[in-house]
Amino acid sequence: MSVTEQTVHPTADVHPIDHLLRADRLPHILCPGCGIGIVIHSYAQAIAESGMPENDHVCVSGIGCSGRAAGYVNVDSYHTTHGRALPFALGIAVHKPDLNVTVISGDGDLTAIGGNHLIHAARRNANLNVICINNFNYGMTGGQVGPTTPIGARGSTAPRGTTERPFNLPYLAKATGAVFVARWTILHVREFQQAILRSMQKKGFCFIEVLAPCPTSFGRANKIGDGLHEMEIYRERCRIEHGASNFEDLDIDLIDDKKSITVGNFVDIEREAFLS
Amino acid sequence: MPDNTAAKTAQPGAAARVLSGTHFMLGDHACAEGALAAGVDFFAGYPITPSTEIAEHLARRLPDVGGRFVQMEDELGSMAAIIGASAAGARSLTATSGPGFSLMMESIGLAAMMEIPCVVANVQRASPSTGLPTMVGQSDILQARWGSHGDYGVIAYCPESPQECFDLTVRAFNAADQYRVPVFILMDEVVGHMAERVVIPDATDVPFVPRKGPESAPDGDPFYCYAADEDLVPRIAHAGDGYKVHMTGLTHDERGYPALDAETHDQLINRLVDKIRMNAADIEMHDEIDLDDAETVVISLGCTARSARHAVNEARADGISCGFLRLITVWPFPEKRIRELVAKGNVKRFVVPEINLGQLRREVERLTQLPVLRLNHAGGAMPEPEKILELIRI
Known part of the structure; x- marks a missing residue:
């Protein structure tokens, strides 16, 4: 759509989801091209669409860039210690089972330092929605490699490229017992939002991995350029396969441009939720 | 506004919570009964000698009186879970011993920084490291005070008998709520594994000190979760109360928002220490x-x-x-x-x-x-x- 100088735009003082953000905390700390803002927006949009009272939503984060998400959403929100967002959130969800508790945190926070809590929260089917923002590295501390960094990708602690096999997070979540498992990217913003909404409607442990660019750290170290460039990669290489049956095929290799990245809603089953 | 003024023990079900009467009871069990009498809603823990009897007792008793018992995957999770539950309004407890206490230290700092009340029973054993798991120690005294990084105030009670395990556990919950701090019941293996006479009072005689809640309704005047009163203790609102609180382990202002400057940090940390120091005359017991x-x-x-x-x-x-x-x-x-x-x-x-x-x-x-x-x-x-x-x- 072309926009001419004559076009008259309707003006609005407030965005429809402004009230779900802590406007008094803006501007945020996130870098240009970072994907976390879109995650926060998608979460706020899902709250608005959930039809549940805003006061019934709670957001819990760990540490890192993604861990700052809780600080920008205008619901009861808790920015906890590194790796402990899940057990903190479990305490809330068990004491007040009617609250809709969403954990938004990073791949390092949830799967490295918090990895034990992740598998046990999934195993016991804690009534939590988890949005795991995967930017393939530790962004806030300056781009160290982590348990999601693809083999060969570089980081400040693996200057010649990491040799460790990364987690396949949907496989991990499914194997440990999650009742809803999805993977999207911040390019697939509508599908991602709908997945969050679905997780809010479900009882039990719902896990959404969302790929997000970190141009400042991961992008720069791996010749991906700006955030838009990584969005290009998502657009060219993502393949939607809902209900994917072979979870071993869900490995991500962001560096090999011949390999596709499978996204979609993979698991949506019912199992009795923990103490809810 | 949340109703946190009524004593839980004066509510229906008090009889099941408070085993009024004279008992011959293990110190660990007396601690658990003290927690029940104090209105504990949530226990999260990980098995560890010599504190396990507290968890086992509550696993049996707590669900019957409307509370929740969770056996966590480790002590890191246990500590985080009781802080989370307390953030949602629960009176919450964990029980552990030296090695587990060490693992809890980071989140104990979080509870101190977020000012979320919680109670940790540490039945001390011979340490360091695995030490003598089944035998007595009193070597976590300084860890209880200084174990997490940084400066903050805490309260620690040291019972000398099963009776005091009961009495001081009740007191610990009240102090945690009154001062918005983590409170320790620093037991030891001898006291925890000793059986003696324990007299549990009538439910109405169990003291109850409520948390100070907001003075205005959620849609009324703005509520600041870290604006301290004269006693240096701020009022608290819980997840789901409608106040849209934000709590963080980062240095924060009165709204709870991160404020990453030296002056705010200095004021906040001094208050966290002073709220115990200035109220020490009311807290200290000998x-x-x-x-x-x-x-x-x-x-x-x-x-x-x-x-x-x-x-x-x-x-x-x-x-x-x-x-x-x-x-x-x-x-x-x-x-x-x-x-x-x-x-x-x-x-x-x-x-x-x-x-x-x-x-x-x-x-x-x-x-x-x-x-x-x-x-x-x-x-x-x-x-x-x-x-x-x-x-x-x-």
Whole structure:
């Protein structure tokens, strides 16, 4: 759509989801091209669409860039210690089972330092929605490699490229017992939002991995350029396969441009939720 | 507005929560019963000797009175879970021993920084590391005070009997809520595994101190979760109350928003320390025998106090001028009382028996130039009354 100088735009003082953000905390700390803002927006949009009272939503984060998400959403929100967002959130969800508790945190926070809590929260089917923002590295501390960094990708602690096999997070979540498992990217913003909404409607442990660019750290170290460039990669290489049956095929290799990245809603089953 | 003024124990179901009457009870079980009487809603823990009986007792009792019991994957998770539950309004408890206490330290700092009340029972065993898991120790005294990184205030009670395990657990919940701090029940293996008479009062006689909630409705005046009152303690609102609180372990302003500057940090951390220091006279508890004219003052706590009391009584029967100061709270430390004793002039020396290599003695030495005689055991055994008596006689 072309926009001419004559076009008259309707003006609005407030965005429809402004009230779900802590406007008094803006501007945020996130870098240009970072994907976390879109995650926060998608979460706020899902709250608005959930039809549940805003006061019934709670957001819990760990540490890192993604861990700052809780600080920008205008619901009861808790920015906890590194790796402990899940057990903190479990305490809330068990004491007040009617609250809709969403954990938004990073791949390092949830799967490295918090990895034990992740598998046990999934195993016991804690009534939590988890949005795991995967930017393939530790962004806030300056781009160290982590348990999601693809083999060969570089980081400040693996200057010649990491040799460790990364987690396949949907496989991990499914194997440990999650009742809803999805993977999207911040390019697939509508599908991602709908997945969050679905997780809010479900009882039990719902896990959404969302790929997000970190141009400042991961992008720069791996010749991906700006955030838009990584969005290009998502657009060219993502393949939607809902209900994917072979979870071993869900490995991500962001560096090999011949390999596709499978996204979609993979698991949506019912199992009795923990103490809810 | 949340209704957090009514005593849980005065609510329906109080009879099931409060086992009023006289019992022959294990210290660990008395701690669990104290928690139930105090209205504990949520327990998260990980099995560890010699505290496991607290978890086992609550696993059986808590669901029957409307509470929730969760066995977590580790102590890191247990501590985080009880803080989360408390953030949602629960009176929450975990129980552990040395190694688990060490693992909880980071989140204990979070509870101190977020000012979320919670109670940790630490049944001490011989340490460090795995040490003697089934045998007594008192070596977490300094860890309880300084274990997490940074400065913050805490409260720690040291029961010397199963009765006090009950009484001080009730007190711990009230203090946690009153001051918005993590509170420790610093038990030891001997007290935890000792069975004695425990008298549990009527439900209506169990003291209950509620958390200070917001003064306005959620849609009323803005509510600041970290705006302190005169007692330096801010009011608290819980997840789901509608106040849209934000809490963070980062240095934060009165709204709870991150404020990453030196001045805010200095003010906040001073308040976290001062809210205990300034209220120490109300919090601090000790017991004393014949201190007014004593030349020798024995200072002790927990199970060691039982040996010490015996020795003091024997010494006095022998005509030795000897008094006894038993610490019921080790934190805040009874600095004022010890300074008074020193200033009076009749005290010639202190005797400090303890099951560690001098943690309590170090605190006493900080307050006086007088000789502080020590009787230490690294752990696994109680100091014998005869040995304490020998020191008193020197």
